[in-house]
Amino acid sequence: MRIDQALAWAIHQLEGGESPSVDAKVLLANILDKSQTYLFTWPDKTLDAAQKAQFETAISRRKLGEPVAYITGKRxxxxxxxxxxxxxxxxxxxxxxxxxxxxxxxxxxxxxxxxxxxxxxxxxxxxxxxxxxxxxxxxxxxxxxxxxxxxxxxxxxxxxxxxxxxxxxxxxxxxxxxxxxxxxxxxxxxxxxxxxxxxxxxxxxxxxxxxxxxxxxxxxxxxxxxxxxxxxxxxxxxxxxxxxxxxxxxxxxxxxxxxxxxxxxxxxxxxxxxxxxxx
Incomplete structure (x- = not known):
């Protein structure tokens, strides 16, 4: 899964939440240990299996309402x-x-x-x-x-x-x-x-x-x-x-x-x- 595809999927999953796009970017950048700028600079970069699994878990937790700051462990x-x-x-x-x-x-x-x-x-x-x-x-x-x-x-x-x-x-x-x-x-x-x-x-x-x-x-x-x-x-x-x-x-x-x-x-x-x- 590419970065742009991962973000599109996550935003759809979080639709109806407080800030789907912001949350998706923060969570993915945290998992990749990159800045949010990186997400837009390299949208075609591919997540490996571990990163994809981590991101899916993080989005599931956020979908249940858990705060982003608790999922990432920082603010x-x-x-x-x-x-x-x-x-x-x-x-x-x-x-x-x-x-x-x-x-x-x-x-x-x-x-x-x-x-x-x-x-x-x-x-x-x-x-x-x-x-x-x-x-x-x-x-x-x-x-x-x-x-x-x-x-x-x-x-x-x-x-x-x-x-x-x-x-x-x-x-x-x-x-x-x-x-x-x-x-x-x-x-x-x-x-x-x-x-x-x-x-x-x-x-x-x-x-x-x-x-x-x-x-x-x-x-x-x-x-x-x-x-x-x-x-x-x-x-x-x-x-x-x-x-x-x-x-x-x-x-x-x-x-x-x-x-x-x-x-x-x-x-x-x-x-x-x-x-x-x-x-």
């Missing part, structure tokens, strides 16, 4: 290539808004050695993106799952990032006695009754990384209540949250005593990130 985020696992959330483009806002704040408050904590680090995406852009910063990412800590550590090594480390912790439990200039988090924020949990890729992602009680605000409230104990003077607290939670998250920060609180929209013009400074 690009920011400027990084990250290994993924069913134990963690798949990094998403909207989370880059959170990284951008933290970097904007860091650049406005010039420090030679910022201390940063990423709560619920998962793949390490946020922590590693910040560490890569702020080489003089000291970044720690925490996650209550040991598998996530191992994965994030692996991603740090794979991307050559040496100023970030990862430890197992249930939010702040392993951080007592430490303070930070920035605390950042993309915590679980979906209402546990939300129909969204039965749609798309989230059906395959760990439920503990998605839901947070009624209205999805329990973990955000817990972090907000405890963050002042772990923030340096004028330190920043920044969250990613649901598209309809901006006002609620802003109110939680203001009620706790944070100042300069603002909510920033994502690429789809939805409320996505709220941040505030500890006074």
């Amino acid at each position: 690009d985020f920011w400027t990084l290539s990250l290994f993924t696992s069913p134990h963690t959330l798949i990094p998403r483009p909207d989370t880059e808004i959170l990284v951008e806002q933290v970097l904007n704040w860091a650049n406005q408050h010039q420090h030679n050695a910022l201390s940063i904590c990423d709560l619920g680090t998962g793949t390490g995406a946020i922590a590693l993106a910040l560490a890569s852009e702020l080489p003089n910063a000291s970044v720690i990412g925490v996650d209550f799952q040991g598998d996530a800590v191992d994965l994030a550590t692996r991603n740090a090594k794979a991307n050559g990032i040496t100023n970030a480390r990862f430890v197992q912790s249930d939010w702040f439990t392993a951080l007592e006695g430490r303070t930070f200039d920035i605390i950042v988090s993309n915590p679980p924020y979906i209402d546990e009754t939300s129909p969204y949990l039965k749609e798309g890729d989230v059906r395959f992602e760990p439920i503990t990384a998605l839901t947070s009680g009624e209205h999805g605000l329990e973990d955000i409230k817990l972090i907000t209540d405890n963050a002042p104990h772990f923030l340096n003077k004028h330190g920043l607290l920044a969250f990613e949250h649901g598209f309809d939670q901006g006002d609620d998250v802003k109110a939680l920060l203001v009620a706790k005593g944070f100042v300069s609180v603002e909510t920033v929209k994502d690429y789809g013009n939805n409320d996505r990130v709220t941040l505030g400074r500890w006074a």
Whole structure:
């Protein structure tokens, strides 16, 4: 089977899905260990028997709804290539808004050695993106799952990032006695009754990384209540949250005593990130 024939077959198999053409190209390029440009440059190249079997299996998995990032075992985020696992959330483009806002704040408050904590680090995406852009910063990412800590550590090594480390912790439990200039988090924020949990890729992602009680605000409230104990003077607290939670998250920060609180929209013009400074 030629590359162009394989892609045509796969797109037909995935017809009716979210992005048949994109998924087919990503999966085939991954199996061939080539760029997607290669697929168009050499459409007449023939897949060997093993590659054809791998591709057919990958398309079957995708047809059942399994996320592409779990099938390939990796996902690009920011400027990084990250290994993924069913134990963690798949990094998403909207989370880059959170990284951008933290970097904007860091650049406005010039420090030679910022201390940063990423709560619920998962793949390490946020922590590693910040560490890569702020080489003089000291970044720690925490996650209550040991598998996530191992994965994030692996991603740090794979991307050559040496100023970030990862430890197992249930939010702040392993951080007592430490303070930070920035605390950042993309915590679980979906209402546990939300129909969204039965749609798309989230059906395959760990439920503990998605839901947070009624209205999805329990973990955000817990972090907000405890963050002042772990923030340096004028330190920043920044969250990613649901598209309809901006006002609620802003109110939680203001009620706790944070100042300069603002909510920033994502690429789809939805409320996505709220941040505030500890006074």
